[in-house]
Amino acid sequence: MPAPPPPGLSLIVSGSIQPAQIPMLCDRLRDLLAGDLREREPVVCDVSRLVANLEAVDALARLELAARRLGGGITISGASRLLDELIARCGLSSVIRSTVPDPRAARPQSDTRAPPG
Numbered sequence: 001m002p003a004p005p006p007p008g009l010s011l012i013v014s015g016s017i018q019p020a021q022i023p024m025l026c027d028r029l030r031d032l033l034a035g036d037l038r039e040r041e042p043v044v045c046d047v048s049r050l051v052a053n054l055e056a057v058d059a060l061a062r063l064e065l066a067a068r069r070l071g072g073g074i075t076i077s078g079a080s081r082l083l084d085e086l087i088a089r090c091g092l093s094s095v096i097r098s099t100v101p102d103p104r105a106a107r108p109q110s111d112t113r114a115p116p117g
């Protein structure tokens with residue numbers, strides 16, 4: 001028996017995104033949000049099969065903007081390390097949120113004490 005889908009709305013974003021595809025992705029997101037009468041929770045975008053490049057970051061930023069215009073937002077799920085790094089380098093980590101916390105944030109601080117001696 002298959003597992004039930006996660007609660008809330010989800011959108012699969014996969015492959016290599018071309019600039020001409022971004023408006024169609026935003027339309028799909030708007031259609032999802034238009035049919036949702038519940039309180040606005042972020043739409044979970046499964047990006048586990050998305051090619052990590054700047055076009056992908058641009059598409060995710062535009063999806064976030066489209067969702068915000070309708071009172072919602074997006075959260076990405078399954079991002080590769082490269083995609084997370086590209087998002088961070090573009091300064092969009094606070095805009096494009098991930099369901100998995102950034103592992104660098106959980107890294108313990110290095111010990112700055114002088115060695116015994």
